[in-house]
Amino acid sequence: MSKRIIHDHNHDGIDRRGFLECMAWAGTGALCMLSGGVLKSYALSDMREVTKALANADFSFVQISDSHIGFNKSANPDVSATLQAAIDKINALSTPPSFILHTGDITQLSKPEEFDTAAQLLKGLKTGQIFYVPGEHDVLDGTGKLYRERHAMNSMGDGWYSIDIKGVHFVGLVNVLNLKAGGLGYLGPEQLDWLEKDLKNVSSSTPIVVFAHIPLWSVYPDWGWGTDDSARALSYMRRFGSVTVLNGHIHQTMRKVEANITFHTALSTAFPQPAPGTPGASPGPITVPAGQLRSLLGITDVNFISGQQALAVTDSTLADMGSAMMHPMGSQQ
Amino acid sequence: MKFFIQFLVLTLSVPLALVASGAGTAKPAPPTSEPPSYTINIKDFMFSPRNLTIPVGSKVTWTNKDEEPHKVAEVNSSFTSKPLDTDEGFTYEFKVPGKYEYFCTVHPRMTGTIIVEK
Numbered sequence: 001m002s003k004r005i006i007h008d009h010n011h012d013g014i015d016r017r018g019f020l021e022c023m024a025w026a027g028t029g030a031l032c033m034l035s036g037g038v039l040k041s042y043a044l045s046d047m048r049e050v051t052k053a054l055a056n057a058d059f060s061f062v063q064i065s066d067s068h069i070g071f072n073k074s075a076n077p078d079v080s081a082t083l084q085a086a087i088d089k090i091n092a093l094s095t096p097p098s099f100i101l102h103t104g105d106i107t108q109l110s111k112p113e114e115f116d117t118a119a120q121l122l123k124g125l126k127t128g129q130i131f132y133v134p135g136e137h138d139v140l141d142g143t144g145k146l147y148r149e150r151h152a153m154n155s156m157g158d159g160w161y162s163i164d165i166k167g168v169h170f171v172g173l174v175n176v177l178n179l180k181a182g183g184l185g186y187l188g189p190e191q192l193d194w195l196e197k198d199l200k201n202v203s204s205s206t207p208i209v210v211f212a213h214i215p216l217w218s219v220y221p222d223w224g225w226g227t228d229d230s231a232r233a234l235s236y237m238r239r240f241g242s243v244t245v246l247n248g249h250i251h252q253t254m255r256k257v258e259a260n261i262t263f264h265t266a267l268s269t270a271f272p273q274p275a276p277g278t279p280g281a282s283p284g285p286i287t288v289p290a291g292q293l294r295s296l297l298g299i300t301d302v303n304f305i306s307g308q309q310a311l312a313v314t315d316s317t318l319a320d321m322g323s324a325m326m327h328p329m330g331s332q333q
Numbered sequence: 334m335k336f337f338i339q340f341l342v343l344t345l346s347v348p349l350a351l352v353a354s355g356a357g358t359a360k361p362a363p364p365t366s367e368p369p370s371y372t373i374n375i376k377d378f379m380f381s382p383r384n385l386t387i388p389v390g391s392k393v394t395w396t397n398k399d400e401e402p403h404k405v406a407e408v409n410s411s412f413t414s415k416p417l418d419t420d421e422g423f424t425y426e427f428k429v430p431g432k433y434e435y436f437c438t439v440h441p442r443m444t445g446t447i448i449v450e451k
Contacts, residue, residue: 109418110416136440179438181444282377282378
């Protein structure tokens with residue numbers, strides 16, 4: 001299980017100052033902050049450092065993903081409780097994040113009551129603003145109408161949009177509709193044309209944050225963990241100094257740096273999935289022994305240590321995480 | 334009154350029992366028999382069997398054995414299932430010979446082919 005962290009070692013030595021760094025949380029997501037115009041990271045395992053950093057940050061936001069409200073199988077019979085745990089953890093931050101990103105699979109089966117339950121739970125966030133992109137589970141009707149009515153009223157096309165927040169240009173993309181037989185995630189020409197135009201008006205020094213459900217890089221195409229036409233999307237981002245791509249879908253943290261673009265995937269709030277290519281496995285839920293779900297999520301965490309040029313991946317044990325556990329996530333054990 | 338109801342139940346159940354016992358014997362199928370039926374399991378993000386050749390008029394039922402929802406859609410939309418949750422199924426009757434390529438619109442790497450022969 002501990003091998004579910006994949007680390008791209010190919011880019012050691014790249015000066016990553018100026019890149020948005022994110023910290024993954026046990027079972028909750030990633031914390032990102034902008035400080036002095038530079039997006040920075042801090043070691044999550046030391047909550048004091050996080051608290052200090054948050055106090056000095058210009059703003060921060062939290063990414064959560066893959067809540068799968070409505071899922072009730074053995075991998076997690078109570079996905080509402082684990083989403084609530086994520087919410088509690090966010091609410092316990094000393095400095096509240098400016099907003100939340102939910103990178104899709106809010107629901108399990110796109111049912112209205114599932115959307116309702118998720119919305120009801122997320123109302124408990126002290127941070128009012130939540131930006132969404134849909135996962136494939138949110139658009140099982142084939143059109144994403146229900147999703148858009150609830151979470152993307154002011155969006156373009158199938159639900160894509162951009163928004164400028166405190167000097168950062170955020171772009172939410174939809175890559176879970178109109179999928180082609182044999183293919184992967186799909187953005188489509190209409191969305192790509194829009195993206196090209198949208199980014200044309202943004203100065204190269206503006207930090208860019210792109211978020212979409214399915215990874216925009218090829219994590220593991222055999223399992224559908226990639227996006228067919230992401231290369232064209234990324235080509236519009238090459239001229240920017242700092243581009244951060246935040247994805248969900250794979251229920252585990254992964255990270256890759258490719259020139260000016262840093263890719264992250266977030267943990268799920270619902271259940272883990274196997275490492276890509278695990279023999280005999282498929283990209284579905286993993287059932288872990290009773291009582292270990294949250295602790296296992298904790299174990300698969302990735303920490304980014306500030307002040308180090310190369311990516312630092314830390315296998316955090318539960319003991320390491322102890323000081324960061326500000327809400328009763330561990331209370332179920 | 335109670336006796337009358339019991340009598341009714343008995344009377345009705347006799348022919349049903351006869352039908353049930355008849356089904357177990359190896360008599361040749363009458364000429365107006367049901368079209369052949371086939372089952373395709375959806376398990377571990379795969380259709381099994383992935384390729385299937387059937388006579389025209391056959392019915393095929395896909396059953397989802399994963400904890401993940403799947404859909405079954407022919408590439409030219411001649412048939413598309415609703416989302417299938419665990420243990421839910423979708424049946425389609427193939428009345429026209431030809432080659433049918435289908436996939437899961439949720440997980441498009443999942444593909445399968447059905448060849449319908451005359």
